[in-house]
């Protein structure tokens with residue numbers, strides 16, 4: 001069996017069609033999109049066509065699409081930029097949650113050190129924040145609300161349309177990190193009423209190091225990366241032309257095949273659940289939603305009968321030896337021995353949090369791979385559980 005890659009929430013391979021679209025922009029059309037000559041113009045056209053295409057795919061205006069280096073930059077730029085614009089008018093509160101990606105949490109914490117108030121809304125045990133919670137927390141001091149659409153570790157889905165309606169009623173900008181939802185579930189900024197969202201290409205079979213920050217026209221926001229006049233002076237830096245072209249293609253393909261993919265992921269998820277129930281009934285829990293989340297993310301915590309918890313890091317390494325690649329939390333935090341902040345945030349115990357793995361499917365995964373995973377997991381857990389209890 002070839003290596004089994006079950007870590008698509010961390011990153012995905014670049015799709016061949018995406019790569020084909022990008023290739024001419026490395027060494028054939030290699031101009032600087034800001035140059036006035038024909039080499040520059042070719043690239044400018046490619047960038048503006050991609051901008052229009054991406055805007056249409058999410059229901060935005062082209063002028064509202066800003067190319068960035070990915071999800072981390074988009075999250076930082078919007079939170080810091082809205083806060084800078086509004087704190088001058090006495091709006092110094094940021095409302096977010098304790099289970100956001102660190103690309104949202106760390107900028108919020110950095111602003112806290114500079115005097116911001118950060119309010120964390122407590123998610124339920126499935127990782128969901130309600131619009132009522134936002135309604136109760138929001139005030140005339142709130143500068144920005146940032147709550148993710150799909151959680152990268154447990155796959156929970158926030159009701160961001162309802163949350164956006166509350167924010168809009170209070171005239172507070174609402175940003176949603178949609179890095180894990182774009183191409184997986186419908187995202188349309190007009191239907192949802194978002195002020196801002198973040199996209200990253202490498203989560204949807206596009207290249208790494210390119211993404212989008214959508215900012216609705218009229219949103220108070222001060223761009224933070226100064227430099228050249230690119231992106232209408234909202235994000236300096238020579239344009240990543242192959243990246244932009246690849247991102248547009250990746251979004252087009254993932255949105256076109258979204259329904260087929262959902263069906264495919266449901267089949268794989270069901271196969272994992274059947275295997276888990278058959279082999280480990282009563283000895284595992286699903287962290288986050290079992291049925292109401294995105295189907296391609298499954299976070300499994302193992303329950304031991306002995307007093308020593310199972311070591312999730314060891315489990316991950318043992319699976320890796322068998323050629324199965326999963327994650328023990330967000331890829332960005334792997335290496336840390338603490339249970340992930342997301343599992344802690346939904347109230348999971350340290351013992352189960354530390355004994356949890358995240359499986360995230362992609363389009364090439366098969367039921368045979370799921371069966372292989374369950375079989376190997378069985379052997380590994382048998383050995384590990386005998387050792388701990």
Ligand SMILES: Cc1ncc(COP(=O)(O)O)c(C=O)c1O
Pocket residue numbers: 009010069070071072073075101103148150151152177179180199200201209211330331332
């Ligand atoms: C929800 C979420 N936001 C932001 C990011 C960061 O995106 P990027 O890797 O493009 O910086 C990730 C990546 O793990 C993510 O899952």
